[in-house]
Amino acid sequence: MPEPYPTRPKRRGRLLRYGAALLVLCGVAAYLVVQYVTGGPGARGCRVVGGGKDGASYEFTPEQAVNAATIAAVGTGRNMPERAITIALATALQESGLRNLEHGDRDSLGLFQQRPSQGWGTERQIMDPAYSAGIFYAHLAEVPDYIGLPLTVAAQRVQRSGYPEAYAKHEPDAELLSAALTGHTAATLTCAGRPERTTAQTGPNAVRAALVRDFGRDALRETNAVVGGTPVPSPSPSPSVTATARGRTVTVPVSEEARGNAASAGLRERERGWQLAHWAVANSSALHIQRVFYADREWTARDGGGTWHRVGTGGAGGAEKSAGSVRIVAGQ
Incomplete structure (x- = not known):
C-alpha cells in the first residue's frame, strides 16, 4: 500500500518561504522609507565649506542648519563677536548635536541641554532655540576674557559639564559654521534636496x-x-x-x-x-x-x-x- 502524500511538511516549507519573502519585502520597504526620509538621492542636506584652500567642509541636516542659523543670528543681534558664536555652536554640537532635544540627563533640555532646576528658565523657554541661545550668550558674556580662553575652557565656564574636554573636538566645524552664518565668508553654505513635509x-x-x-x-x-x-x-x-x-x-x-x-x-x-x-x-x-x-x-x-x-x-x-x-x- 503506498504511503500517504506528505502534505504537511510541504505546506510548512511553503509557509516558511512565504514568511521569509515577506520579511525581505518589509526590509526593503523600510530601507526605502529611511532613504526617502533621511538619506539617498533627493534627501535634504546642507554643507558649509571653508573660505581657505584646505578644502575643509562640514555636512549637516536641515534641522541642524536652522538651529545653527538661529544661534548665530541671536549672537550677532547681541553684538557678540564671531568667537562667541563659535563657542556657542561648538557647545550646541556637543550637547545636542544641534538638535532641539526634549530630553537629556536629569532635566536637561534643548540645544544646550540647559536645566530648569538650575535656573536656566522654564521648560518652554529652554525649548525655544532663540531663548536658549540668548541665555547662553548672557552667561558667556560674564566669563572674563572668554575671547582669549581656549574654547573648551570658555564653554565649560558656562556649562559646568561632566566632560569639559569634549567641546574642543567640535571647534573646527563650529568655526566653519560661524564664519558662514556671521557673513565673514561668502557663498559658502548650501542646502540641497527635497523641502520638508510640514x-x-x-x-x-x-x-x-x-x-x-x-x-x-x-x-x-x-x-x-x-x-x-x-x-x-x-x-x-x-x-x-x-x-x-x-x-x-x-x-x-x-x-x-x-x-x-x-x-x-x-x-x-x-x-x-x-x-x-x-x-x-x-x-x-x-x-x-x-x-x-x-x-x-x-x-x-x-x-x-x-x-x-x-x-x-x-x-x-x-x-x-x-x-x-x-x-x-x-x-x-
Missing part, C-alpha cells in the same frame, strides 16, 4: 516671522508690518523689508546696517548681507524658500541647491541682480 506655515509671512524670531523685531522695518497678529513698530526710514514680485519675495536691505567710514561700513554691509543670505538657505527646507539673491550671487532650490551661481553667468536670474539687499523668494 504642516507649518510657509511663504513670505513665515519668512518674516522667522526673521523676527532669530534677529529680533529690528529685522522687520516695514510700515504697518504685522507678525503673528502683533503690529511691529515702524522705524524711520521705512520700509526696509518689502514683499514684492507677485507677493512671494521678501527683500531685506542691508545698507542701513553700515556705519562709520566707507571701507568699514562696506565690509559690515557685506557681512550682514551674507549672514542673511546664508540664514535664508539654512531655513530653505523648513520655510520652502526657493531662491536667494545677494550681491552678484544666486542660490536656487530648483537646481538642487548645490552651489551659488553668479547672476548672469550660471544663474537663472540675471535680470534680478541684488545690490545692497538680500532677496528671498518663498513658496506657498
Whole structure:
C-alpha cells in the first residue's frame, strides 16, 4: 500500500518561504522609507565649506542648519563677536548635536541641554532655540576674557559639564559654521534636496516671522508690518523689508546696517548681507524658500541647491541682480 502524500511538511516549507519573502519585502520597504526620509538621492542636506584652500567642509541636516542659523543670528543681534558664536555652536554640537532635544540627563533640555532646576528658565523657554541661545550668550558674556580662553575652557565656564574636554573636538566645524552664518565668508553654505513635509506655515509671512524670531523685531522695518497678529513698530526710514514680485519675495536691505567710514561700513554691509543670505538657505527646507539673491550671487532650490551661481553667468536670474539687499523668494 503506498504511503500517504506528505502534505504537511510541504505546506510548512511553503509557509516558511512565504514568511521569509515577506520579511525581505518589509526590509526593503523600510530601507526605502529611511532613504526617502533621511538619506539617498533627493534627501535634504546642507554643507558649509571653508573660505581657505584646505578644502575643509562640514555636512549637516536641515534641522541642524536652522538651529545653527538661529544661534548665530541671536549672537550677532547681541553684538557678540564671531568667537562667541563659535563657542556657542561648538557647545550646541556637543550637547545636542544641534538638535532641539526634549530630553537629556536629569532635566536637561534643548540645544544646550540647559536645566530648569538650575535656573536656566522654564521648560518652554529652554525649548525655544532663540531663548536658549540668548541665555547662553548672557552667561558667556560674564566669563572674563572668554575671547582669549581656549574654547573648551570658555564653554565649560558656562556649562559646568561632566566632560569639559569634549567641546574642543567640535571647534573646527563650529568655526566653519560661524564664519558662514556671521557673513565673514561668502557663498559658502548650501542646502540641497527635497523641502520638508510640514504642516507649518510657509511663504513670505513665515519668512518674516522667522526673521523676527532669530534677529529680533529690528529685522522687520516695514510700515504697518504685522507678525503673528502683533503690529511691529515702524522705524524711520521705512520700509526696509518689502514683499514684492507677485507677493512671494521678501527683500531685506542691508545698507542701513553700515556705519562709520566707507571701507568699514562696506565690509559690515557685506557681512550682514551674507549672514542673511546664508540664514535664508539654512531655513530653505523648513520655510520652502526657493531662491536667494545677494550681491552678484544666486542660490536656487530648483537646481538642487548645490552651489551659488553668479547672476548672469550660471544663474537663472540675471535680470534680478541684488545690490545692497538680500532677496528671498518663498513658496506657498
